[in-house]
Structure formats: C-alpha cells, structure tokens
Amino acid sequence: MRFILIAVSCLALVACSDLSEVGRAPAFTAPEEGFEHAALYRIPLPEETIAPGEESPASLWSAGQRSLLGDRRASKQGDILTVVIEIDDSAQISNSTARGRSGSVAMPGPSLFGIPQAIDRNLPGGLSLSEGASVQGTSDFSGSGTVSRNEQLTLRVASTVVERLPNGVLRIEGRQEVRVNHELRELLxxxxxxxxxxxxxxxxxYDKIANARISYGGRGIISNVQQPRYGQQILEIVTPF
Structure with a gap:
C-alpha cells in the first residue's frame, strides 16, 4: 500500500508540472545555469595593454589579438569560438546465427545374455528390466539481426571556453535554444x-572535439505528443512480457 501511495504521489507531481505549462510556450533555460555564464562573468575578459616601447594598436605589425594581423582564435577562458557540426553518417550491419544439437542414449537390457529375463521372473509387481535406460534430447537456436542507420545533421553553434587545462587543452560548452510557436529546439x-x-x-x-557530447532535440507540444505517456512507460518497465 505504501508503494502504491508513493507511485501515485510521484505521478501527481509529474502531472502538476506538465499542467503548469498548459497554454504556455516552453520556457528558455536560464543562462545562469551553465558554465558559460561563469566563464564570461565571474572571470573578466583579458584586456590588451601596451607596454612602453611596443607598437600601438594602429600599427599594422602589432601582434595583439585585436590587431589586423593578430591571432583571433579562442585561446583562454571566456573566449568564444564557433563549432561546426556536419554529420553525414550511414551504417548497415546484418548478422545471423544458427545452432542445432541432438543426442540420444539407450541402454536396453534384453540383449545382456538373458540375465534381465532371469531377473524379471523374481521381481515383484511386474517390474522389468526390458529398458535399462533411454535418454533423448534436442536443442535448436536461430537468431538474426539487422541495423540500418542514416544520419544527416548540419549545424553551427557559438561555444564558450569555460576552462583551460594545465596541458593547454580547452574545455568548451555551447547552448542554443530556438523557440518557434510552442516548440523549443535545443542544441548542446x-x-x-x-x-x-x-x-x-x-x-x-565536431570531429576534432574530444569527449564530444552533442544533443539536438526539443521540448514542447509536438515533442510531448510523440512521447508515450508516463503510465505506459512504467508498465513497459515493470511488465516482464
């Protein structure tokens, strides 16, 4: 009974959270929740300073990041770069397996020099040794599987350098949200x-990003309709068949 009450309470909380968005467009994720906000606000962006005797910002030969010939690539925490995602992958895998085994063992007694017949005459209750032992067994297995995938995705998203590791590698994070009517598309x-x-x-x-995590999806009215209801999901997990 306690388990049922807990399950009903959880479902009620989930339903209330969904009902609160009825008639409203999906809310954007607060910018303060990501590492990008911390990298851009908590740590001030570096400012170029000119030491005595160095070139001025108007010099064509200045090596600063903001100069005409300077390196403007992201290199430190708080810098912004563009991640280009162009995925065009396809894969086809087909496997089949078949296995079969059969065996039989028989140990009939009548052919053992008439000894079983002699013993049968002295056995009570009509017992007999006409069949000493007989075992038969078969086993069959057959399996097949096919996988066919075709994925195409072309996106560009601005990302922020949230950390520069001691070895010089940059950890980046980018988030983009686009809301059209009541559907919110997310790219992480x-x-x-x-x-x-x-x-x-x-x-x-994207193919030069180590440990890459790319998520492209959405939330809203259309996404909710495409997902099975919570009760159906719970039944599919609990039901063993």
Whole structure:
C-alpha cells in the first residue's frame, strides 16, 4: 500500500508540472545555469595593454589579438569560438546465427545374455528390466539481426571556453535554444579542443572535439505528443512480457 501511495504521489507531481505549462510556450533555460555564464562573468575578459616601447594598436605589425594581423582564435577562458557540426553518417550491419544439437542414449537390457529375463521372473509387481535406460534430447537456436542507420545533421553553434587545462587543452560548452510557436529546439555541445585545431576563422569541426557530447532535440507540444505517456512507460518497465 505504501508503494502504491508513493507511485501515485510521484505521478501527481509529474502531472502538476506538465499542467503548469498548459497554454504556455516552453520556457528558455536560464543562462545562469551553465558554465558559460561563469566563464564570461565571474572571470573578466583579458584586456590588451601596451607596454612602453611596443607598437600601438594602429600599427599594422602589432601582434595583439585585436590587431589586423593578430591571432583571433579562442585561446583562454571566456573566449568564444564557433563549432561546426556536419554529420553525414550511414551504417548497415546484418548478422545471423544458427545452432542445432541432438543426442540420444539407450541402454536396453534384453540383449545382456538373458540375465534381465532371469531377473524379471523374481521381481515383484511386474517390474522389468526390458529398458535399462533411454535418454533423448534436442536443442535448436536461430537468431538474426539487422541495423540500418542514416544520419544527416548540419549545424553551427557559438561555444564558450569555460576552462583551460594545465596541458593547454580547452574545455568548451555551447547552448542554443530556438523557440518557434510552442516548440523549443535545443542544441548542446560540450567537449575538449586543442588550440591548434581551431582554424583561422575561429572555427572547429565536431570531429576534432574530444569527449564530444552533442544533443539536438526539443521540448514542447509536438515533442510531448510523440512521447508515450508516463503510465505506459512504467508498465513497459515493470511488465516482464
């Protein structure tokens, strides 16, 4: 009974959270919840300073990041770079397995020099040794599986350097949310990038991001309709068949 009450309470809380969004568009995620906000606000962006005897910002030969010939690629915490996601993958896998085994063992007694017949005459209750032992067994197994995937995704998202590791590798994080009517599309990118893999355009491809986590989805009325209800999901987990 206690388990039923707990389950009903959980379902009621979930239903209340859904009912609170009825008639409203999905809310954006607060910018303060990510590492990007901390990297941009808690740590001030570095400012270029000119030491005595160095070139002025108007000099064509200045090596500063903001100069005409300077390196404008992201290199430190708080810098922004563009992540280019161009995925065009396809895979087809087909496997089949078949296995069969059969065996039989028989130990009939009548052929043992007439000894079983002699014993049968002295056994009570009509017992007999006509069949000493007989065992038969069969086993069959057959399995097949096919996987076919085709994925295409082309996106660009601005990401922030949230941490520079001691070895120089940059940890980046990017979030993009676009709301159209009552449907919110979300794009999340996280991972680690080497500074030398960032192009002169301050861009990096997804295939050069180590430990990459790319999520592209959404939430809203259409996404809710496409998902099975909570009760159906619970039944599919609990039901053993």
């Amino acid at each position: 990118v996280t991972g680690f990038v080497r500074p030398e893999d960032i192009s002169r355009k301050n861009e990096v491809g």
